Structures are given as C-alpha cells and as structure tokens.
Amino acid sequence: MRSAVLVETTEFELQDRPRPSPGPDDVLVAVRDVGICGSDVHYYEHGRIGDYVVEDPLVLGHESAGEVVEVGENVTDHEPGDRVALEPGVPCRRCAHCKHGDYHLCEDVRFMATPPHDGAFTEYVSWPADFAYELPDSVSTAEGALCEPLSVGIHACRRGGVGTGDTVLITGAGPIGLMVMEAARAAGATDIILTDVVEEKLDFADKRGADLTVNVTETDLEAAVDEYTDGVGADVVVEASGAEPSIQSTIDVVCRGGTVVLVGLASEAEVPFDVLEVIDNEIDVHGSFRYKNTYEAAVDLLADDEVDVEGIIDFESQLEDIDDAFRRAMEPTVVKGMISLDS
Numbered sequence: 001m002r003s004a005v006l007v008e009t010t011e012f013e014l015q016d017r018p019r020p021s022p023g024p025d026d027v028l029v030a031v032r033d034v035g036i037c038g039s040d041v042h043y044y045e046h047g048r049i050g051d052y053v054v055e056d057p058l059v060l061g062h063e064s065a066g067e068v069v070e071v072g073e074n075v076t077d078h079e080p081g082d083r084v085a086l087e088p089g090v091p092c093r094r095c096a097h098c099k100h101g102d103y104h105l106c107e108d109v110r111f112m113a114t115p116p117h118d119g120a121f122t123e124y125v126s127w128p129a130d131f132a133y134e135l136p137d138s139v140s141t142a143e144g145a146l147c148e149p150l151s152v153g154i155h156a157c158r159r160g161g162v163g164t165g166d167t168v169l170i171t172g173a174g175p176i177g178l179m180v181m182e183a184a185r186a187a188g189a190t191d192i193i194l195t196d197v198v199e200e201k202l203d204f205a206d207k208r209g210a211d212l213t214v215n216v217t218e219t220d221l222e223a224a225v226d227e228y229t230d231g232v233g234a235d236v237v238v239e240a241s242g243a244e245p246s247i248q249s250t251i252d253v254v255c256r257g258g259t260v261v262l263v264g265l266a267s268e269a270e271v272p273f274d275v276l277e278v279i280d281n282e283i284d285v286h287g288s289f290r291y292k293n294t295y296e297a298a299v300d301l302l303a304d305d306e307v308d309v310e311g312i313i314d315f316e317s318q319l320e321d322i323d324d325a326f327r328r329a330m331e332p333t334v335v336k337g338m339i340s341l342d343s
C-alpha cells in the first residue's frame with residue numbers, strides 16, 4: 001500500500017508498505033480523507049513538538065476517515081462498506097485515568113502521528129473497531145476526518161461549560177478556533193467574538209457567522225469587548241492561538257465569575273498570568289487536552305446540519321502531492337488542507 005512517510009524534516013517519501021491485517025477487535029479501513037493539522041506541519045518543519053521527537057520515519061496524519069474493507073473476528077458492529085471516522089487516540093483502557101473515564105488523559109495512549117505511532121497518510125489503517133464511528137450517508141468522509149478538530153472544539157466548550165445565551169470569545173481564528181465557534185454555537189452561545197492577527201482569517205470568521213471579529217494588532221481587545229458586552233466581559237473565553245499575549249489577555253476580557261479555557265499550546269511552558277485577577281474575579285481557568293467521548297456528538301451534529309466543517313477546507317490534494325500540500329498548508333491565510341485517497 002502507498003504510504004507518505006516523513007523521512008527527514010520537510011521531506012516525504014512515498015513508500016510501498018505491507019497492508020496491515022486487522023486484529024480480532026479491529027477494522028481495516030481504506031483511508032479516504034485526511035486533514036493536515038498544524039501539528040503535522042510542525043513535525044514536518046521541525047521534526048519535533050516539545051518532548052515528542054521524530055526519531056524514525058513517521059507517517060503523519062491523525063484527522064482521518066475512510067471505508068471499512070475487513071473486520072476482525074470479534075467485530076459485530078461494523079461491516080465492509082461502512083464509512084467511518086477514526087478517533088486517533090486509543091488509550092490503554094486499564095490505567096487510573098481510563099478507569100475514571102478520562103481516557104484522553106491516559107499516559108499510554110497510542111495517538112496517530114505522534115512519535116513513535118504512525119498516522120493516516122497511507123492507504124489502509126487497522127484500528128480498534130470501537131474507535132471507528134460510522135458515518136451516515138449524509139456525512140462525507142472529509143467531514144468525518146474533520147470530526148477530529150471539531151472534537152477539540154466540543155471538548156473545549158464542554159470544559160468551559162458553554163451554554164444557552166452565552167457570549168464566547170475565542171482567541172485565534174485558525175481551524176481550532178473556528179471549530180470552537182461551531183461547537184459553541186451548537187451549545188447555544190448567542191454571541192461569538194473571534195480574534196486574530198491576520199485580517200483574512202477574521203474576514204473568513206465573519207463570513208462564517210462570527211458576531212464580532214477583532215484584529216488585535218489594530219484594536220484594543222479589552223475596549224472592544226467592553227463595548228460589545230456593556231462592560232461585563234465574555235462568559236467564556238477559549239484561547240485557541242497559543243500566542244503568549246493572547247493567553248495573558250484572556251483574564252482581561254472574561255467576565256467576573258467567568259471561565260477561561262486554554263487550548264492553544266504556547267511555545268514556552270511558562271506564561272506570566274495575573275493570578276490576583278483570577279482570584280478577585282473568581283475566574284475558573286481550565287486546560288483542555290484533546291477530547292473524550294466527542295466523536296458520536298460530532299457525527300450527530302454533522303448529520304443534523306448543526307455545524308459546518310467542510311467550509312473550512314481551502315484545498316484538497318492527492319497523496320502523491322503531499323510535499324506540495326504541506327507547503328501550501330504553511331501559508332498564513334490557509335485554514336485547512338486535505339489529502340484525498342482514491343480507492
């Protein structure tokens with residue numbers, strides 16, 4: 001089978017690898033669509049993210065969906081022909097976190113495209129059947145692949161307790177910020193503010209229904225939020241840029257008693273934060289790491305047309321053109337590139 005393998009930083013090699021056989025509890029999936037995530041691009045450019053270092057050739061890609069072509073002997077809930085979205089992180093199922101239900105916090109998680117685990121820029125993936133979610137006819141495999149960033153958005157909104165009538169401020173209008181917007185709208189938020197430093201990203205967020213967009217290089221965010229919320233602040237602020245000034249600004253724009261959710265990964269682990277403001281204003285600050293139990297919700301939201309994920313796709317390329325696709329994905333105005341695989 002054809003696999004795009006990162007063999008050096010900024011260099012993919014198209015290799016012919018043996019097609020896997022499904023284990024007894026697995027499905028063998030012919031991959032159809034894979035999104036290019038910022039983390040894929042980071043591994044491509046730098047060969048590492050923090051402590052995760054690409055030491056051996058690696059198949060990237062963790063936003064994937066495809067068609068089941070074979071099932072293991074114990075699998076009863078999928079059959080060949082089913083179209084499925086693959087949840088990319090499979091936990092150990094035995095540790096304290098898994099047993100508490102926080103399987104996304106499992107330290108032995110096997111997460112696609114996180115070294116040393118291969119991902120989905122390949123023709124076939126064998127994957128545990130219970131981490132493959134059937135897509136109804138109305139949901140495309142491209143949408144199925146984007147259940148992954150949508151899941152990040154759903155989990156962040158759950159962490160923030162986003163509810164009906166809330167004003168939600170999202171910093172960073174990249175794919176994650178835009179998916180937080182979709183999830184927040186679906187959770188009942190009535191006012192959504194997006195920030196960014198790239199005008200094109202904000203224009204795009206405007207077109208997708210943001211109620212207010214703020215270019216923080218030109219406009220004082222605190223003043224803009226004060227004006228929009230009559231001096232109250234946002235009920236929930238979701239940080240989705242990873243930029244240090246943006247992380248710090250969350251405390252200035254959340255309302256007293258409100259919630260800040262940190263999703264964006266800062267390049268430095270330590271970011272100065274005004275803890276007195278956190279205490280005085282009784283602000284809840286939550287980290288949000290990947291997601292748990294979101295895929296079924298994501299598929300249902302897509303089936304019910306409650307969210308749009310396909311609209312964030314800028315371009316689709318073939319596996320053979322993956323180098324070119326990654327270079328395009330690095331352009332600052334591009335939101336989402338996809339790799340499509342033919343049968």
Ligand SMILES: NC(=O)C1=CN([C@@H]2O[C@H](COP(=O)(O)OP(=O)(O)OC[C@H]3O[C@@H](n4cnc5c(N)ncnc54)[C@H](O)[C@@H]3O)[C@@H](O)[C@H]2O)C=CC1
Nearest residue numbers: 038172174175176196240241242243246263264265289290
């Ligand atoms: N916690 C988690 O589980 C996950 C975290 N992430 C992180 O979330 C962040 C967002 O991911 P993507 O949307 O894929 O990244 P991205 O890089 O495509 O988007 C970030 C956006 O933030 C904007 N930005 C930069 N500086 C800013 C500032 N000072 N204020 C407002 N916006 C600013 C950029 O122009 C860009 O549009 C990244 O840090 C990523 O590593 C991504 C997936 C999962």
Ligand SMILES: CC(=O)[C@H](N)C(=O)O
Nearest residue numbers: 037038039114265290
């Ligand atoms: C941080 C990422 O972008 C990636 N989706 C991951 O969950 O590792």
